[in-house]
Amino acid sequence: xxxxxxxxxxxxxxxxxxxxxxxxxxxxxxxxxxxxxxxxxxxxxxxxxxxxxxxxxxxxxxxxxxxxxxxxxxxxxxxxxxx
Amino acid sequence: xxxxxxxxxxxxxxxxxxxxxxxxxxxxxxxxxxxxxxxxxxxxxxxxxxxxxxxxxxxxxxxxxxxxxxxxxxxxxxxxxxx
DNA sequence: TTGGCATATCGGGAAAAGTCGATATCTTTG
DNA sequence: CAAAGATATCGACTTTTCCCGATATGCCAA
Numbered sequence: 001x002x003x004x005x006x007x008x009x010x011x012x013x014x015x016x017x018x019x020x021x022x023x024x025x026x027x028x029x030x031x032x033x034x035x036x037x038x039x040x041x042x043x044x045x046x047x048x049x050x051x052x053x054x055x056x057x058x059x060x061x062x063x064x065x066x067x068x069x070x071x072x073x074x075x076x077x078x079x080x081x082x083x
Numbered sequence: 084x085x086x087x088x089x090x091x092x093x094x095x096x097x098x099x100x101x102x103x104x105x106x107x108x109x110x111x112x113x114x115x116x117x118x119x120x121x122x123x124x125x126x127x128x129x130x131x132x133x134x135x136x137x138x139x140x141x142x143x144x145x146x147x148x149x150x151x152x153x154x155x156x157x158x159x160x161x162x163x164x165x166x
Numbered sequence: 167t168t169g170g171c172a173t174a175t176c177g178g179g180a181a182a183a184g185t186c187g188a189t190a191t192c193t194t195t196g
Numbered sequence: 197c198a199a200a201g202a203t204a205t206c207g208a209c210t211t212t213t214c215c216c217g218a219t220a221t222g223c224c225a226a
Contacts, residue, residue, distance in 0.1 A: 026172080026173090027172075027173060027174095028171095028172065028173085038172085038173075038174090039173090039174080039175080039176090041173095042172095042173060042174055042175085043174080043175080046174075046175095058173090060172090061171065061172045061173075062172065062173080063172080063173060063174090
């Protein structure tokens with residue numbers, strides 16, 4: 001999922017017709033591609049959010065998730081220096 | 084354990100009297116400090132080895148483990164570029 | 167305000183990981 | 197080669213993680 005969110009226009013072409021990618025990709029799109037249930041995907045995304053790897057933006061009835069690139073940079077640096 | 088192995092002379096002063104740290108730290112030293120059973124520590128170390136994070140060197144009846152810094156560098160870069 | 171759609175939360179069952187004791191293997195020493 | 201010490205492997209049990217269906221919540225449109 002994290003890799004998918006790196007290039008939304010490539011992995012979620014369906015969403016382009018409805019909304020842009022400014023706020024990220026909505027849960028339904030990710031769920032469809034993941035082939036897991038709605039509840040599983042929702043929970044997974046919320047875990048990634050709490051961990052800081054993605055950010056959520058509620059717009060109407062949809063929740064859009066997008067990557068927080070800073071977190072990946074920080075993790076990379078953490079491994080370099082602390083591990 | 085990975086952090087301990089970064090500075091063996093600090094975290095495993097006992098071993099200095101018997102052997103150096105050229106080949107790393109032996110299982111018994113790590114086990115004593117970890118407070119887990121011998122079998123658990125041995126299995127854990129072998130997993131880390133298979134994953135490439137540490138290297139094993141058998142010397143007599145002892146097996147010494149030391150960090151493979153390249154693996155950490157590679158992981159850090161992998162997160163930077165692929166994730 | 168009610169019905170429908172998108173998402174979130176909850177509780178439970180299945181799968182995986184962690185940990186242990188017992189035992190096997192390997193190595194050195196007598 | 198037998199005994200003893202260090203490490204590795206095995207089987208079982210416990211804990212954690214994964215994933216689901218059911219249900220709750222939030223939002224929009226009629």
